[in-house]
Amino acid sequence: MGSPKAGGHIDVDDIGYEVPSGTYEEARALVGSTTPVRFGEVEVNAPMIRHYAAMVRDPNPGYWDREFAAQQWGEIVAPPGMLMTWLIPIEWQPAGGRPVPLLTAQVPLPGDTFLNASNDTELLEPIRAGDRLNVVEELTDVSEEKHAAAGRGHFVTTLSTYRREDGKVVARSTNVLFRFRAGGAP
Numbered sequence: 001m002g003s004p005k006a007g008g009h010i011d012v013d014d015i016g017y018e019v020p021s022g023t024y025e026e027a028r029a030l031v032g033s034t035t036p037v038r039f040g041e042v043e044v045n046a047p048m049i050r051h052y053a054a055m056v057r058d059p060n061p062g063y064w065d066r067e068f069a070a071q072q073w074g075e076i077v078a079p080p081g082m083l084m085t086w087l088i089p090i091e092w093q094p095a096g097g098r099p100v101p102l103l104t105a106q107v108p109l110p111g112d113t114f115l116n117a118s119n120d121t122e123l124l125e126p127i128r129a130g131d132r133l134n135v136v137e138e139l140t141d142v143s144e145e146k147h148a149a150a151g152r153g154h155f156v157t158t159l160s161t162y163r164r165e166d167g168k169v170v171a172r173s174t175n176v177l178f179r180f181r182a183g184g185a186p
Helices: 024-028 046-055 066-073 080-086
Strands: 113-123 133-142 146-148 151-164 169-182
Touching (some): 024 133, 024 151
Antiparallel strands (some): 146 151, 151 169
């Protein structure tokens, strides 16, 4: 993440994202649109799986025991909580360039603050070490303006479909994000 400038603001050039501002009508017009396929920059791998499993103290042998995992699934498997890990855009790279933001950050709406309201993920196939994943996101809904304790804003719902290189769908995830103006200020 970029370093704060005077006044506590982070320069867009530091983080690579520019969140578009727009109207509810502009956002609603995008419902049904999808992103191009985004390919993960990191191959699913056992060391990252083990670090995650150690962090949450999960002894599942599918994450630790290659022989056991090979008999069950063909290879070490990734915990469900790591699904997005394999596809989150890398924020900074030495060669420069801007990362492609997730779809929710591309929807033109009023508001400059985001809260994740919910996430519902369905795993359809095991995700194994060695897999390279890709994702397509679809904007499925933008709510009318709502007033919540955090401020006034809109709920943005996306559906992400995750596939392996062979095209097999491995997971689907519905995410609801609240985009709002902090404190309800115009």
